[in-house]
Amino acid sequence: MLFLGAKNVLLAATVVVSLYAFASAAQPGLFNEPDRPQFHYTAERNWLNDPNGLVFFQGEWHLFHQYNPQSVESDNKSWAHAVSRDLVHWEHLPLAIRYGDSIEIWSGSAVVDVANTSGLGTKDNPPLVAIYTGAGHGKQTQNLAHSTDRGRTWTKFAGNPVIDENLKEFRDPKVCWHAPTKRWVMVVALSEERKVRFYSSPDLKKWTQSSEFGGQGNVEGAWECPDLFPLTLAGKTYWILVVNVGWGGPAGGGSAAQYFIGDFDGITFRNGNPKDLALWTNHGPDSYAEQTWSDVPASDGRRISMGWMSSTRYCTLEPTLPWRGALTLPRELSLVQTKSGARLAQLPVRELSRLRAAALSESDFATAGQTLEINATLDRAMSSSFAVCAGDRTQTVIGYDAATQQVYVDRTKSHPGAPFHKDFQARYAAPLISHKDADIPLRIFVDRTSVEVFADDGLSVLSVNTFPDPAALRFEPPASGVKSLRLWRLNSIWKTKD
Numbered sequence: 413m414l415f416l417g418a419k420n421v422l423l424a425a426t427v428v429v430s431l432y433a434f435a436s437a438a439q440p441g442l443f444n445e446p447d448r449p450q451f452h453y454t455a456e457r458n459w460l461n462d463p464n465g466l467v468f469f470q471g472e473w474h475l476f477h478q479y480n481p482q483s484v485e486s487d488n489k490s491w492a493h494a495v496s497r498d499l500v501h502w503e504h505l506p507l508a509i510r511y512g513d514s515i516e517i518w519s520g521s522a523v524v525d526v527a528n529t530s531g532l533g534t535k536d537n538p539p540l541v542a543i544y545t546g547a548g549h550g551k552q553t554q555n556l557a558h559s560t561d562r563g564r565t566w567t568k569f570a571g572n573p574v575i576d577e578n579l580k581e582f583r584d585p586k587v588c589w590h591a592p593t594k595r596w597v598m599v600v601a602l603s604e605e606r607k608v609r610f611y612s613s614p615d616l617k618k619w620t621q622s623s624e625f626g627g628q629g630n631v632e633g634a635w636e637c638p639d640l641f642p643l644t645l646a647g648k649t650y651w652i653l654v655v656n657v658g659w660g661g662p663a664g665g666g667s668a669a670q671y672f673i674g675d676f677d678g679i680t681f682r683n684g685n686p687k688d689l690a691l692w693t694n695h696g697p698d699s700y701a702e703q704t705w706s707d708v709p710a711s712d713g714r715r716i717s718m719g720w721m722s723s724t725r726y727c728t729l730e731p732t733l734p735w736r737g738a739l740t741l742p743r744e745l746s747l748v749q750t751k752s753g754a755r756l757a758q759l760p761v762r763e764l765s766r767l768r769a770a771a772l773s774e775s776d777f778a779t780a781g782q783t784l785e786i787n788a789t790l791d792r793a794m795s796s797s798f799a800v801c802a803g804d805r806t807q808t809v810i811g812y813d814a815a816t817q818q819v820y821v822d823r824t825k826s827h828p829g830a831p832f833h834k835d836f837q838a839r840y841a842a843p844l845i846s847h848k849d850a851d852i853p854l855r856i857f858v859d860r861t862s863v864e865v866f867a868d869d870g871l872s873v874l875s876v877n878t879f880p881d882p883a884a885l886r887f888e889p890p891a892s893g894v895k896s897l898r899l900w901r902l903n904s905i906w907k908t909k910d
C-alpha cells in the first residue's frame with residue numbers, strides 16, 4: 413500500500429500546483445499565433461518600440477529595444493535585449509536596463525569601447541557602453557550603462573547623468589567613434605526645436621557641445637532618434653544624418669525617417685543638398701526610429717539598419733496580444749548615383765535568403781500562405797499589380813503605376829472588420845527615382861501582419877502593416893507587365909512555445 417507521510421503529501425501537492433501554475437502561465441502556441449510575424453522580430457509579450465543600442469560584439473549582433481516589462485501599454489520604458497549570430501534568428505535575453513527611481517530608460521545607442529577610454533572595463537576586456545536618455549523628474553538627460561560580460565548584465569554609471577542641460581525635449585543619443593579627430597561623437601535631438609546637437613568626448617563621460625544642425629528638410633513633427641554614419645560612393649565618403657520625424661512625412665502624417673547627405677568633420681555637419689529638400693528612407697507608414705549597427709567589423713563592412721515597424725498614429729491600438737510592436741527587417745544601406753544626385757538605397761540583408769523553403773509554382777498560388785518572399789521584374793512601361801493575403805474578406809495589393817512611375821501598397825482592404833484607427837485604410841506610394849530605362853527589380857516580403865517592398869534596387873521602399881484575415885492565403889499574380897516572377901514560402905525564425 414502506498415503511504416505518503418504528511419510532509420510528502422505537501423511536497424506532492426506543491427509539485428502539482430507549481431506544474432499547474434507553469435502550464436497556465438505559458439500561452440498555447442506562443443510565437444505561432446495567427447497574427448504573429450514569423451521572421452520579423454517581436455518580443456514574446458508586452459510593449460515594444462524603437463530599436464536601441466544596435467552593436468556588433470564578439471560574433472553577436474546585439475539588439476536592444478524600448479520595452480515595457482509589465483504590459484502592452486507604452487509605459488515603464490526599459491531596454492530589452494536579444495542577440496543573433498546571423499541577423500535572422502534572435503535569442504531573447506533577460507531585460508538589460510530597467511526603469512527605476514521615476515526615470516524611464518528611453519532610446520539611445522551602444523558602442524564597444526575598444527581602447528577602454530571610459531575605464532569601465534579593461535584593455536583586455538573592453539566594455540560595451542550604452543548611452544541612453546533618462547526621462548523623468550521633468551527633464552531628459554543623457555546617461556551611461558556598461559557591461560563587461562558580453563552584454564549579459566548591465567550597470568548604470570554612478571556619475572549619471574553625463575549630460576544634463578535641464579531640457580525637457582532632449583533625447584536619443586547616437587554615439588560613434590570619429591577616427592580622424594580621435595573623439596567620440598554624439599548626435600542627440602532637441603525634438604521640439606527641430607534640430608540636432610553634436611557633442612564630442614575623449615572618454616564617453618565628459619562631453620563638450622560642438623555644433624547644431626536643424627530647421628532643414630522636414631520640420632513638421634518632433635525630431636527624434638538621429639543617426640550619423642559615413643557611406644562611400646565612387647571612392648568618395650559622404651556622411652548621412654538620419655532624423656526621424658514624429659509627425660509628418662510622405663505617409664500622410666504619421667511618423668517617418670528623413671535623411672540628409674553631406675559632410676561631417678567631427679564638429680559640424682554640412683548638408684550637401686538644398687535646405688528645403690526632404691529625403692525619405694521609406695514611403696510606407698510603418699518604419700520609424702531607424703538606427704544602424706555600430707562596430708560592424710571591417711571584414712564585413714556593411715552598414716545595416718532596423719526600424720520600429722509601426723506608426724505614431726496607431727501604435728498603441730494595434731490588435732495583437734500578448735505582444736504589441738514589431739521591428740522591420742534588417743536592411744543593408746548603400747548610396748546610389750541617380751540623376752538627382754546620390755540617394756540612399758536599402759535592401760534586405762542577404763542572410764534572409766536562408767529562410768527560403770519551397771519555391772512556389774502557379775498551382776500553389778491559391779494556397780501560397782502569408783509568409784512569402786516574392787522576387788519579380790516589372791516592365792517599366794506597363795502598370796501591374798499583385799494581390800497577397802487574398803481571400804473572401806481581405807487582400808493587400810502591391811503594384812506599379814506606369815503613368816505616375818510609382819510603386820504602391822494598397823491596404824484599404826487588408827484588415828477584416830472595423831478599422832482600429834481611422835487612417836489605417838489607405839494606399840501608400842513611393843516614386844521611382846533611379847530614372848533608368850531598364851526593367852524594375854522588385855522584392856517583396858510578406859510576413860502575416862505586414863509587407864515590405866524594396867523596388868528599383870532598394871531606392872524605393874515601403875514598409876506597411878496589414879493585419880489580414882488569417883484565412884486569406886491566396887497570391888494573385890499580375891495579368892501583365894511582369895517579365896519574371898519567383899516566389900518562396902519562408903520558414904519561421906521562432907520555435908513555438910506551448
Ligand code: FRU
Nearest residue numbers: 478489518519583636637701
Ligand atoms: C521614438 C521615441 C523616442 C524616445 C522613445 C521613448 O519613438 O519617442 O524619441 O526616446 O520613443 O520610448
